[in-house]
Amino acid sequence: MLIKIVKGSNAHGxxxxxxNPAKQTTASSAHPIIATNMAWSNPEGLAxxxxxxxxxxxxxxxxxxxxxxxxxxxxxxxxxxxxxxxxSLKILDSMGYGDCPFFVTQHxxxxxxxxxxxxxIATTTIDVEGAWVKDSFxxxxxxxxxxxxxxxxxxxxxxxxxPRQRQNLTTGEYRRKERTGEILPKEMIWDEIGRAxxxxxxxxxxxxxxKASGIEVHLRQIASPGEKPAFTGISxxxxxxxxxGRRLGPAYxxxxxxxxxQIEYRPDQDAVLAQVMDMSQAQCQQQLADYEALRQxxxxxxxxxxxxxxxxxxxxxxxQLDVAVARLAVxxxxxxxxxxxxxxxxxTAQAQRLNQGHYAALEYCQQIANQLxxxxxxxxxxxxxxxxxxxx
Numbered sequence: 001m002l003i004k005i006v007k008g009s010n011a012h013g014x015x016x017x018x019x020n021p022a023k024q025t026t027a028s029s030a031h032p033i034i035a036t037n038m039a040w041s042n043p044e045g046l047a048x049x050x051x052x053x054x055x056x057x058x059x060x061x062x063x064x065x066x067x068x069x070x071x072x073x074x075x076x077x078x079x080x081x082x083x084x085x086x087x088s089l090k091i092l093d094s095m096g097y098g099d100c101p102f103f104v105t106q107h108x109x110x111x112x113x114x115x116x117x118x119x120x121i122a123t124t125t126i127d128v129e130g131a132w133v134k135d136s137f138x139x140x141x142x143x144x145x146x147x148x149x150x151x152x153x154x155x156x157x158x159x160x161x162x163p164r165q166r167q168n169l170t171t172g173e174y175r176r177k178e179r180t181g182e183i184l185p186k187e188m189i190w191d192e193i194g195r196a197x198x199x200x201x202x203x204x205x206x207x208x209x210x211k212a213s214g215i216e217v218h219l220r221q222i223a224s225p226g227e228k229p230a231f232t233g234i235s236x237x238x239x240x241x242x243x244x245g246r247r248l249g250p251a252y253x254x255x256x257x258x259x260x261x262q263i264e265y266r267p268d269q270d271a272v273l274a275q276v277m278d279m280s281q282a283q284c285q286q287q288l289a290d291y292e293a294l295r296q297x298x299x300x301x302x303x304x305x306x307x308x309x310x311x312x313x314x315x316x317x318x319x320q321l322d323v324a325v326a327r328l329a330v331x332x333x334x335x336x337x338x339x340x341x342x343x344x345x346x347x348t349a350q351a352q353r354l355n356q357g358h359y360a361a362l363e364y365c366q367q368i369a370n371q372l373x374x375x376x377x378x379x380x381x382x383x384x385x386x387x388x389x390x391x392x
Contacts, residue, residue, distance in 0.1 A: 001155050002072040002194070003091065003142040006183070007064035007125065007135070011050035014066055015043040018120050023107040034119065035085035036103035046103060046122075053101055056130045067097065067125050067135075069142070072118040072191075074156040075198050079117065081106070087149060088121050094145050096134065099127035116195045158198070168249075185241035189215055189248060193236075197257070202358050203265040204272050206257070211276070212284035214238060219254075219273060231270065264358045294341065301338075302345040305329060318348050319368075326368050339369040 008014065019042070024032050033041055040046045054065035069091060073079065079087070088104045102123035125133050150157045169177065173184055183191075196209035207217045220233035234245040234254045245253040251260035258265055279287065302325060309316060309324040316324050322343050329339045343349055343365035353361035 001074070001146045001150050002070075002158055003146045004070045005095075005138050005142050006068045006070075006177070007066065007138075008068065008180070009054075009063075009065045010180075011054070011066055012043070012047040014068055014122055015047045015050070018068075018103075018105050018107075018122055019043045019046075025108045028106065028108065032105045034081050034104045034106060035088055038101050038103055049101060050122075050124055053124050053128060054126050056126075058126070058130050058132070060132065062125060062132050064135075065125055067095075067121075067123050067133075069095075069121040069123070070118065071121065072116055072195065074158055075116050075195055077117065077156045079155075083153075084119050087153065088119070090149060090152075091121065091142075091145060092123060094148075095138065095141060097123045097125075097127075099129065099131075100124045100133065101128065185238050186243060186248065188238050189236045189243065190252075193252065193261075197261045197263060200262040200264070200357075202269065203257070203263050204269050204276055206263055207273060207276050208279075208284050208287055210236070211279065211281055212288050214281060217277070219277065228267070229270075230267065231265075231273070262357075266359065295345070298338070298341040299345040301329070301334075301342045305342070306346070322346050322348055322365075322368055323372070326372050330372050336369050336373050339373070340365045343368060 019032055021029050038046060038049050040049050050066065054062070071084075071087065071091070084106065085104060088102075092098055092100070092102055100123045102121060104119060104121050106117070106119040125135060127133060146158065149155065169184070169186065173186065176182075177184060192210055192213050192215050193206075196206050196213070201209070207219075210217050216237040218235045218237070219231045220235070221229045222232050231254060234252075234257070236243055236245065236248070236252075245256065250256045254265075257263040276284070276287075305325040305328040306321060308328060309321065325346065326339055326343060329342055334342070340362070344353075344361060349361045349365055352364055
């Protein structure tokens, strides 16, 4: 879980942004508010209610009267609206906003393209009695709170970045953020990269995910005399703002992605990367949807074959189970590419991917498939359009 907090004083702007119909689905647009203690349900009414609370006379002036909390789960993790409401109430109580007006709404925009469920909480920094909520060290508090909620509510823990992976805004960017309360382009890129690298993907998968979410990616290729051209740098752009990877922090250059975020890259990805770079945002979104549908099919196939060979007292496990699954897949006429994809969904390959990386798991599955189909080489890593989902 990732919780972020931004302070500001523009209640109308915040309510209009959070309840923007473009951030909702057709089904959710009729009732976008998941939880609230407020009387109104439209942006204008909510903003007036917030302003009524924050405009009451008080002895001490408050610089920021509104708090905007953003909650994101790990990629692929989803909770029901009732759980979102429960989590939000715990966050408000723990941060001291339990007696403040608030509302919660879920967004279904570009973060959802990566399978990331996220929602927003709007509240005031002044409670209904006119008391200011102390916000010292609020950013540190939400980090600790996220870890506690993961444990208490059985959520998938989010890997905490090392100091070299953390980011800093410039003085000018901090002042702009304090003045407007907006999410800056640099922060948007940081957030998207954080979501897209949570499962240590290949570089081609990372580029596909970023482009699908609206982040443009540019890979710099240099050819040394007598050598094959190689990718040596990466840059990102969003909403007309471009940043070299190294300008975003040590973990965002091409080498930094591999060193700090365990992104896997090998030169045999280059042709596939070139294909991905030529794809539009819509094409990348479709590629990810097709790939997830294919993975689901492979998972179902693996479970089907595994059930067929298990059940006895000496049922196969580990590599023996994968060999038995592959034999059934071969007897069913599955092509080698699909046999490899099926084996990748098994627990042994998943453990290898987690501990040794994507290519170690892929080569393990290829070896089993090639032995059973009597093939000495497999075109699965060739950069054809049909095999692009394997590369991802």
